[in-house]
Amino acid sequence: MSAITTAVDAAVGSGTEPPRRVFRQRTITRRGFTISVLAYAIALLFLLPYAEMIIAALRPHDQLLAPNLLPSHFSFSNFTTIWSTGFGGNLIESLEIAGGATGVVLLVAIPAAYYSARHRFRGRSLFLLLVLATQMLQPAAMLVGIQREFSSFNLPATLSLILVNAGFNLAFAVWILTAYFSSIPVELEEAAMIDGASRLGALGRVTIPLAMPGIVTALIFTFIAAWNEFIVALTLSLGLPQNHQPLTVAINSYIGEYSVDWGHLFAGSVIATIPVIILFAVIEGRVVSGLTAGSIK
Amino acid sequence: MTTQQPRLTYRPALHKRVALSLRPLVWIGPAIALIAVVVLLPVVVLIHASFQNIASDGFVVGGAGWSNYNSLWHEPALKGVVFRTVIWVVAVVGVTVLISLALAQLFNQRFPFRRAARTALIAPWAASVLMTALIFRWALDPYSGAVNVILHALGLVKMGSNTADWLGNPTWALVWMMIVGIFVSLPFTTYAILAGLQTIPDEVYEAARVDGAGSWRAYLAITLPLLRPAILVATTINVINVFNSFPIIWEMTRGGPGYETSTTTTFMFILKQAFIGESAAMSVVNFLLVIVVVLLFLRATRWKEAVDA
Numbered sequence: 001m002s003a004i005t006t007a008v009d010a011a012v013g014s015g016t017e018p019p020r021r022v023f024r025q026r027t028i029t030r031r032g033f034t035i036s037v038l039a040y041a042i043a044l045l046f047l048l049p050y051a052e053m054i055i056a057a058l059r060p061h062d063q064l065l066a067p068n069l070l071p072s073h074f075s076f077s078n079f080t081t082i083w084s085t086g087f088g089g090n091l092i093e094s095l096e097i098a099g100g101a102t103g104v105v106l107l108v109a110i111p112a113a114y115y116s117a118r119h120r121f122r123g124r125s126l127f128l129l130l131v132l133a134t135q136m137l138q139p140a141a142m143l144v145g146i147q148r149e150f151s152s153f154n155l156p157a158t159l160s161l162i163l164v165n166a167g168f169n170l171a172f173a174v175w176i177l178t179a180y181f182s183s184i185p186v187e188l189e190e191a192a193m194i195d196g197a198s199r200l201g202a203l204g205r206v207t208i209p210l211a212m213p214g215i216v217t218a219l220i221f222t223f224i225a226a227w228n229e230f231i232v233a234l235t236l237s238l239g240l241p242q243n244h245q246p247l248t249v250a251i252n253s254y255i256g257e258y259s260v261d262w263g264h265l266f267a268g269s270v271i272a273t274i275p276v277i278i279l280f281a282v283i284e285g286r287v288v289s290g291l292t293a294g295s296i297k
Numbered sequence: 298m299t300t301q302q303p304r305l306t307y308r309p310a311l312h313k314r315v316a317l318s319l320r321p322l323v324w325i326g327p328a329i330a331l332i333a334v335v336v337l338l339p340v341v342v343l344i345h346a347s348f349q350n351i352a353s354d355g356f357v358v359g360g361a362g363w364s365n366y367n368s369l370w371h372e373p374a375l376k377g378v379v380f381r382t383v384i385w386v387v388a389v390v391g392v393t394v395l396i397s398l399a400l401a402q403l404f405n406q407r408f409p410f411r412r413a414a415r416t417a418l419i420a421p422w423a424a425s426v427l428m429t430a431l432i433f434r435w436a437l438d439p440y441s442g443a444v445n446v447i448l449h450a451l452g453l454v455k456m457g458s459n460t461a462d463w464l465g466n467p468t469w470a471l472v473w474m475m476i477v478g479i480f481v482s483l484p485f486t487t488y489a490i491l492a493g494l495q496t497i498p499d500e501v502y503e504a505a506r507v508d509g510a511g512s513w514r515a516y517l518a519i520t521l522p523l524l525r526p527a528i529l530v531a532t533t534i535n536v537i538n539v540f541n542s543f544p545i546i547w548e549m550t551r552g553g554p555g556y557e558t559s560t561t562t563t564f565m566f567i568l569k570q571a572f573i574g575e576s577a578a579m580s581v582v583n584f585l586l587v588i589v590v591v592l593l594f595l596r597a598t599r600w601k602e603a604v605d606a
Contacts, residue, residue: 035408040410044417046483049421049432050432069443069446112324112327119321127325138537140543145346148343167334224423252427269424273423280419
């Protein structure tokens, strides 16, 4: 800050610039400087726990419980030995569940959102209200019901988890996609249909490509929510062997009755978080606009 | 928005009318079916189970009338659990919204690398809440946790002492779990308010400046009222999420010692391991509480005016 002040003082002293403008320049710079420093500090604070997660995963075995902030050296052994605990199977299981749920949500949400955006049919507001109401319901609140219902269905746990995650993430996808489809002028589809495209052809070649930002946002949000889901996974994957449990359940199971395998727990957490960070980086710019579409419309 | 469908001036034959009225079902039917099977049916099963006598292996022994509710009511821990749940929800959501208002204002300013700084805010949203809770549990370890290492260096806490065992003390455990709850709720709330801020046109502020309003006054008189829809949506979603939050408490204390750090959600989960019917009754009560709280909140804030405005 002192460098800026000195530079401004020098400019004032030299008298080459109109004083008024220099004064403005200085207040803006100083305010901007404070804002930047504050914002970076807060951003770092948000990352701090995850830095600690990485440090914990990289601690050598003999320094795992050492009372220091940083170990004397780092060791990657947790990242190499974790695969023998069946962690690869856990990743595949979560990939199947999150990928399956995302697929189901898109298959179900795109037609519903498109039709609701384009037509004023009887029961439309009732349908949108039903969708909104599901956003008030959380799987944790009805866990006993979910467990009893799905155990009577006798489906494989993976399929049950795909359906549950799809059902509870459908609302957000329908809302955001309805907003996106509404914002695309119907004239564009009509033009395509005049040019000889069928109704579905116009939808596939014109509307869906234009709605892609919304679709990608809905897709990534669903994937991340299913990837990170814990309480239903914990309940429905009870009977599965360790190497077929979803990620979150596997990470939880590193906590034993008497001891915790912290090294593998945090190495697994780091590996599990990397795909999510990549996905979030893809949609970062769209998170704000996505939330606007989802909340205001 | 589409144009209104032209009104039919003739009355088509019955089968045609039926076909017309069923057409939406082709498009929205799968969504309704998924919601019905995955979201609505479990509610029915849950309410049904709360009136049944169910063995701990899940086998139904017979009807139970209101006895599950009766034994829940006489559960000695219930009063404390409900009281703690209310404190937990009000404190976590209240503090989250207040901090998010400030954060959104800060991150709405223009500064270099704003995009990178904003992305960092997403971290607790991207990582599973389960993992975040576990990092805090690790960092609060009385013998080696980073929080205690720092506090020890500052002379505030003695490593390995009772005061360093934050999660062993119900009051401090609850405070730390609230900190984690706030931490993981901030990204969504801040982003929702940021989205709200972007809907406010700059001209409004210019008009206020012309009228001589200072920045604080402009914030209270213009920004806050215009942010109301965003704050309402964010608060409502947070209330529902925090009410149903499970991983934070489960991973940091498992609701213990005893039930002293349990909320209704973890209490329900613990009951489920032995008393399924009573656990279902707890879920039904939990469920009604969420609905009542959300309706009261929406009523208190006159959300309809905000939405219509």
